Amino acid sequence: MRKLMIPVLVVALVLMLMSLFVIPEGERGIVIRFGRVLKDNNEIARIYEPGLHFKMPLFDRVNTLDARIQTMDGRADRFVTSEKKDVIIDSYVKWRIEDFGQYYLATGGGNAATAQTLLSRKVTDVLRSEIGSREIKQIVSGPRNNDILPDDEAEVTTEAAKEALEIDGERDIIMKNVLNGTRKDAMEDLGIHIVDFRMKKINLPESISKSIYDRMRAERESVARQFRSQGREQAEVIRAQAELEVATILAEADKTARVTRGGADAQAAKIYADAYNKDPEFFSFIRSLRAYEKSFSEKSDILVLDPNSEFFQYMNDAKGAQ
Numbered sequence: 001m002r003k004l005m006i007p008v009l010v011v012a013l014v015l016m017l018m019s020l021f022v023i024p025e026g027e028r029g030i031v032i033r034f035g036r037v038l039k040d041n042n043e044i045a046r047i048y049e050p051g052l053h054f055k056m057p058l059f060d061r062v063n064t065l066d067a068r069i070q071t072m073d074g075r076a077d078r079f080v081t082s083e084k085k086d087v088i089i090d091s092y093v094k095w096r097i098e099d100f101g102q103y104y105l106a107t108g109g110g111n112a113a114t115a116q117t118l119l120s121r122k123v124t125d126v127l128r129s130e131i132g133s134r135e136i137k138q139i140v141s142g143p144r145n146n147d148i149l150p151d152d153e154a155e156v157t158t159e160a161a162k163e164a165l166e167i168d169g170e171r172d173i174i175m176k177n178v179l180n181g182t183r184k185d186a187m188e189d190l191g192i193h194i195v196d197f198r199m200k201k202i203n204l205p206e207s208i209s210k211s212i213y214d215r216m217r218a219e220r221e222s223v224a225r226q227f228r229s230q231g232r233e234q235a236e237v238i239r240a241q242a243e244l245e246v247a248t249i250l251a252e253a254d255k256t257a258r259v260t261r262g263g264a265d266a267q268a269a270k271i272y273a274d275a276y277n278k279d280p281e282f283f284s285f286i287r288s289l290r291a292y293e294k295s296f297s298e299k300s301d302i303l304v305l306d307p308n309s310e311f312f313q314y315m316n317d318a319k320g321a322q
Contacts, residue, residue, distance in 0.1 A: 018057035023050045026068050028100050030110070032061045037101055045101025065103065065110050069096045069195055072116045076201070077124060079131040087131065087139060090201040093123055099191030106190045118190055119182075123197065126181040130174045138170045140202055175199060288313070 023029040029048035031038040033056065040046045048062075055062060076090035097103045107114040131139065179197045186192045204212060276283040 015057050019054050020052060021055055021062045022052055023048050023064060025050045026066065027064045028067045028097070029053065030063050030065065030100055030104050031055055032063060033059055037104060039101070045099075045104070047100050063104065063110055065097055065100055066112070067097060067100075069094055070112075072119060074116075074120055076203070078205070079128055081131055081136045081139065082133060083135055085136045086205045087136060088203045088205060089127070089131070089199055090203075091123075091127070091197065091199045093119065093197050094195040095119060095186070095192050096195060097191060098187060098193035102189075102191030104191075115190060115192065119186060119192060119194075122182045122185055122189075123178060123194075126178045127174075129181075130177050134170070134174075139174075140204065171199060 021029070027050065030045060031048070037045045038060070071092055071094055073092040076088050078086050078088050080086055103115065104110045106118070175197055179194060182197070183194045186194050272283070
């Protein structure tokens with residue numbers, strides 16, 4: 001009897017351990033019994049919260065599902081506007097599982113990749129409808145605030161800001177419509193609650209972008225040429241004003257110099273005249289000495305003159321007599 005008790009206890013212990021399961025924090029559990037989801041009395045899938053739970057060993061299988069908010073961030077897709085022009089939109093969706101039973105059945109056993117594929121189709125269809133009903137200028141960014149001319153700066157800035165706000169408002173409407181348009185279907189078909197939808201980036205195809213960039217470059221070059229011509233015009237005006245001021249200053253300086261020089265010459269002449277009137281002989285002597293100094297200070301000291309001329313009167317006679 002004792003030999004039989006040990007195997008029974010071991011089997012009982014194993015069955016007890018097999019009947020226990022733990023649901024981690026942030027997840028929910030669904031029990032599958034005989035290939036079908038275990039439901040409660042209201043025919044709603046029984047959801048097991050985080051913690052320790054019991055199941056029927058050997059017959060029940062536990063599947064855990066992530067209950068946290070998840071992000072679906074796929075690759076950018078191409079959409080067509082009402083003008084039949086292509087835009088490339090990169091977006092993301094925040095979602096979480098609301099109806100775990102429906103989610104489990106709709107995704108083939110809680111496959112997250114399948115859920116994201118199905119959800120992506122729903123979001124893409126609604127977004128494609130929203131983009132198809134709008135023109136490209138309502139979606140893509142308008143003129144920047146610094147694309148202005150100096151003549152009407154305040155007016156252009158106000159209009160550009162207004163247009164930018166209108167574009168941002170239109171984008172908000174698109175995201176809101178996509179969110180509302182997919183939330184109900186996602187809940188009914190997949191058991192998923194869409195928390196948020198956002199467009200991260202809106203680009204144009206490479207061929208269209210090149211033509212737009214070329215046009216923008218031409219516009220920038222046109223504005224640059226206009227600024228350069230205005231700068232050259234302003235430079236000529238400033239240069240002419242500077243030359244006029246220089247000419248005026250030089251003329252005034254020359255006038256002042258001539259007046260000063262004339263006054264100085266007059267004063268010097270008066271001094272010479274006064275000196276001559278006081279002592280004509282001494283004045284004549286000083287003048288001769290200065291003439292000697294200037295004559296003999298030249299590089300050549302040869303003078304062809306008559307020794308008895310008046311120029312050498314003070315050399316021949318100390319009193320200056322001829």
